[in-house]
Amino acid sequence: MARVELRGVTKRWGRVVAVDRMNLVIEDGEFVALLGPSGCGKSTTLFMLAGIYLPSEGDILFDGRRVNEVEARDRNVGIVFQSYALYPHMTVERNIMFPLRFKRVPREEARRRAREAARMVRVEELMDRLPAQLSGGQQQRVALARALVKEPQLLLLDEPLSNLDAALRLTMRSEIKRLQRETGVTTVLVTHDQIEATTMADRIVVMRAGRIEQIGTAEDLYRRPESLFVAGFIGAPPINLLHGRVEGDRLRLGEGMLTLSGAARGAVVFGIRPEHLSIADEGIPAEVVDVEPMGRESLVLARTPLGELRALVPGARLPWRAGDRLHFAFDPADALLFDAESERRLTEVAVTSPAAELVR
Numbered sequence: 001m002a003r004v005e006l007r008g009v010t011k012r013w014g015r016v017v018a019v020d021r022m023n024l025v026i027e028d029g030e031f032v033a034l035l036g037p038s039g040c041g042k043s044t045t046l047f048m049l050a051g052i053y054l055p056s057e058g059d060i061l062f063d064g065r066r067v068n069e070v071e072a073r074d075r076n077v078g079i080v081f082q083s084y085a086l087y088p089h090m091t092v093e094r095n096i097m098f099p100l101r102f103k104r105v106p107r108e109e110a111r112r113r114a115r116e117a118a119r120m121v122r123v124e125e126l127m128d129r130l131p132a133q134l135s136g137g138q139q140q141r142v143a144l145a146r147a148l149v150k151e152p153q154l155l156l157l158d159e160p161l162s163n164l165d166a167a168l169r170l171t172m173r174s175e176i177k178r179l180q181r182e183t184g185v186t187t188v189l190v191t192h193d194q195i196e197a198t199t200m201a202d203r204i205v206v207m208r209a210g211r212i213e214q215i216g217t218a219e220d221l222y223r224r225p226e227s228l229f230v231a232g233f234i235g236a237p238p239i240n241l242l243h244g245r246v247e248g249d250r251l252r253l254g255e256g257m258l259t260l261s262g263a264a265r266g267a268v269v270f271g272i273r274p275e276h277l278s279i280a281d282e283g284i285p286a287e288v289v290d291v292e293p294m295g296r297e298s299l300v301l302a303r304t305p306l307g308e309l310r311a312l313v314p315g316a317r318l319p320w321r322a323g324d325r326l327h328f329a330f331d332p333a334d335a336l337l338f339d340a341e342s343e344r345r346l347t348e349v350a351v352t353s354p355a356a357e358l359v360r
Helices: 042-050 092-101 107-121 136-148 166-183 194-200 218-223 228-233
Strands: 004-013 016-026 031-035 057-062 077-080 154-158 186-191 203-208 211-216 240-247 250-253 256-262 266-272 278-280 284-294 297-304 307-314 325-329 336-339 349-351
Touching: 004 042, 016 042, 016 057, 016 211, 031 042, 031 194, 042 077, 042 154, 042 186, 077 136, 092 107, 092 136, 107 136, 107 166, 136 154, 136 166, 154 166, 166 194, 186 194, 194 218, 203 218, 203 228, 211 218, 211 228, 228 240, 228 266, 228 336, 240 307, 250 266, 278 307, 284 307, 297 325, 336 349
Parallel strands: 031 186, 031 203, 077 154, 154 186
Antiparallel strands: 004 016, 004 057, 203 211, 240 250, 240 266, 250 256, 256 349, 266 336, 278 325, 284 297, 284 325, 297 307
């Protein structure tokens, strides 16, 4: 397997910078996800790792060896594309065996390795079928087998679950994690789906406009987002974000004040996740605007003196309707504060009390 390193890697298309001075180390056997919205540079990064694109600047190293000019077929990289890209005129067996043609593997050895790869992804009974005779999930498994049959040192997954329905995505997330653990292959997943990234990867690289915004575990990104972008991108339903201003040791939000500890000044953004708000007998007064059932939980949207807040509350059927009044409460340790100008998280200041003092 491979230890992968990107040193100051940049990719330009004319004046457009798709990836901007990217520095990243992926350890041998690690599962890393590149996560971000469309156009952030994550797929471009993956294609540079695959050898499909050549970096405009910087170096890509596999186990300390520079591979910038090494052709894709000589990098021993397996790749699963979003479209699966199976050859429609070939059987499953021939599709899986296809990459071994370039390695000049003897036919019987190739068939043995194809059967082993098919067994790993659980399609061994489909070897004589054509892709058109397979379901979406089966096609994806075949694409995985074709990538693994090369015994690659690096496995690249480009939005591999986006064409599957919700139930199949859940199943295949578990299957890909199992395969990665069994093979120990260094793996890079590209996705815009935070659930895929947080449930599958050891570490997540959040990208924005061609740059790395933050690297960390799912817990790091959720509990300790370093920027407003990460805080808003990670978590479902999205985090509540309210703009305010520090006045001494208090934070003014709308018509309310929260007490602070630590040094801060000027415009800030207060963040609290919907699941960290609860219904209480006292706290922040709120007037219900809407209640949205979400299965075992419901999302309560309410107007408060601080601004509009959403709370994720247990229960599929709640007694509140639009116009009803209640109170929100939260643990101050769950509150996040960001500098409004730099959009970076403030680490030396904290909310000390959830009780909102109302002001006019």
